[in-house]
Amino acid sequence: MKRSAEVRNITILGFVAGLIYTLLADDVSNPAPVLNALLIGTIGGFMAGIIELYLFQPRVSRPEFARSVFLKVIVYFFMVSLLILAVKGSVDSFFQDISLLDYYTSQEFRYFLLQGEFRVILLYAFAIIFLIIFSVQINKYLGRGVLYNIITGRYHSPRNEARILLLIDMKGSTSIAEKLDPVSYFMLLDKFYFDVFQGARSFGGVVYRYVGDQVTLTWPVGNKSSNANCIRAFFGIRHQIHTQREAYLNQFGFVPDFKGTAHTGELTTGELGDLKSQIVYLGAPLLEVSHLEKLDDRKPDGLCISGTLLEILDLPADTTAHLIEKSNTLLQSYEIAQETTYL
Numbered sequence: 001m002k003r004s005a006e007v008r009n010i011t012i013l014g015f016v017a018g019l020i021y022t023l024l025a026d027d028v029s030n031p032a033p034v035l036n037a038l039l040i041g042t043i044g045g046f047m048a049g050i051i052e053l054y055l056f057q058p059r060v061s062r063p064e065f066a067r068s069v070f071l072k073v074i075v076y077f078f079m080v081s082l083l084i085l086a087v088k089g090s091v092d093s094f095f096q097d098i099s100l101l102d103y104y105t106s107q108e109f110r111y112f113l114l115q116g117e118f119r120v121i122l123l124y125a126f127a128i129i130f131l132i133i134f135s136v137q138i139n140k141y142l143g144r145g146v147l148y149n150i151i152t153g154r155y156h157s158p159r160n161e162a163r164i165l166l167l168i169d170m171k172g173s174t175s176i177a178e179k180l181d182p183v184s185y186f187m188l189l190d191k192f193y194f195d196v197f198q199g200a201r202s203f204g205g206v207v208y209r210y211v212g213d214q215v216t217l218t219w220p221v222g223n224k225s226s227n228a229n230c231i232r233a234f235f236g237i238r239h240q241i242h243t244q245r246e247a248y249l250n251q252f253g254f255v256p257d258f259k260g261t262a263h264t265g266e267l268t269t270g271e272l273g274d275l276k277s278q279i280v281y282l283g284a285p286l287l288e289v290s291h292l293e294k295l296d297d298r299k300p301d302g303l304c305i306s307g308t309l310l311e312i313l314d315l316p317a318d319t320t321a322h323l324i325e326k327s328n329t330l331l332q333s334y335e336i337a338q339e340t341t342y343l
Contacts, residue, residue, distance in 0.1 A: 007049030010132075014045015017128045021121075032095045039087045044080045044125075051075070065137060072133045073126075080125045088112070158270030162221035163281070164309065165289050166205065166230045167261040168196050168237060171300060173213035180252070188252055189213065195244055199237030203229040208281065218281070221264060227313035234260040234303045235319075235338050259298070262305040263289035264312065292333050297324050299335060307332035 018041020022034045056072060093103035103109055112118050170176075170192060177185050189210075196215045197207055204226075205217035219229060241248075241255065248255045265285030272280045288306070298304045308331070310321060321334040 007046065007053055010049035010052065011042060011045040013132055014041040014043075014048065017041045017045070017132075021124055024124075025117075032091055036088050036091050039091065040080070040083055043087065044076075044083050047079060047083070048076050051079070069130075069133055069137050072137075073130050076129045076133070077122075077126055080129065081122060084118070084121055084125070158268050160266050161269055162264065163267050163269075163285075164219040164221060164227060164230050164264045165208075165262065165285060166200075166217045166219075166233060167289055167293050168215040168217070168234075169259050169261070169293060170213040171257045171259065176254075176256070184252065188256065191244075191248070191251075192241075192256055192258075195240045196237050199240030200233035203233040203236060205229065205233045221312065224312060224314040227264075227309070228316055230262045230309075231303065231305070231313070231316055231319060231336055234262070234336075257301050259293075259301050260303040261289055261293040262303065262309055263292060264306065264309040288331055292331065295324065295333060298333070303336040304333050305336055307334065310334055 015038065018037040018039070021041070022037045025033065025037070052072075056068075089100055089103050089109070092108075093100045096103065098106075170189075176188070180188065192213075193207075193210060193215060196217075200217055205219060208216040208218045210216075217230070217233065219227070221227060237258075237260075241258075245255050263285055265283065265288065267281040267283040267285055269279065269281055272278060292298075292304055292306060295304065304324065305321075315321060315336075318339050320337050320339060322337065324333045324335055
């Protein structure tokens with residue numbers, strides 16, 4: 001669902017880019033150029049979304065920023081260049097009631113290529129592609145939605161909002177760090193963080209922070225179905241780690257295991273810092289979820305959620321909740337088990 005939304009958003013950006021070009025060209029009285037721009041923008045945006053989803057989606061590691069931006073700009077620019085020629089030929093030949101071959105061999109088309117606005121369109125397309133790709137990559141590095149929130153000033157003034165927190169904690173990190181050299185341990189954490197995000201991304205989780213071997217993801221509180229995405233994300237992460245089992249064994253000699261802890265509550269959210277700004281969450285739920293994470297009677301590799309969170313979500317169909325008997329009565333907690341695993 002989230003991935004189809006990404007394709008939709010990129011398609012909309014392409015349509016808007018085409019619309020802006022028609023306004024800048026100031027030639028809205030002629031339907032052919034308007035249709036050309038809108039079709040090129042929309043089709044190009046859709047194709048870019050599909051390519052981004054299936055070709056440029058990283059599978060095993062985080063791509064290098066500059067190389068990723070350069071490669072994407074080149075691929076999308078080449079694609080849009082061909083699309084411009086295909087769409088213009090199809091639309092203009094339709095309005096002139098001639099065959100596509102006749103149009104491509106006409107003096108008008110040669111003029112468009114050599115002396116017309118083809119170079120202007122390419123320059124505009126390159127600028128738009130670079131701007132979108134650069135912004136998307138920056139957004140990925142900062143965390144989904146962070147760039148938008150900083151630009152719009154959403155959290156310039158602190159605000160209270162109900163959020164869901166999910167802590168993913170690697171098991172035995174201290175002993176692992178003692179066995180591995182610092183560089184190998186760093187590479188392990190990097191891959192683990194990457195796989196955590198890959199497993200959770202389909203369920204809308206936003207990475208809030210990395211602290212040592214722990215990753216904190218967060219969601220806004222919504223309806224009971226969407227609130228359960230934190231549970232789906234945990235098992236999605238477990239599935240992702242399982243699919244990378246051979247890679248972990250080959251590189252590190254073992255497969256890391258982890259536990260999850262989820263809670264909800266009202267947090268104060270705001271932007272802190274001037275030289276280096278970031279979105280920060282403050283409030284009791286952060287301390288409470290840390291308390292749940294350290295419970296003695298919970299499973300060392302399971303998912304523990306608070307009773308507060310359980311009350312506001314519908315458990316996924318293949319999961320069950322079991323009360324942890326010795327949990328604090330003020331903050332009762334439940335072990336979530338998946339009846340059917342898809343590993």
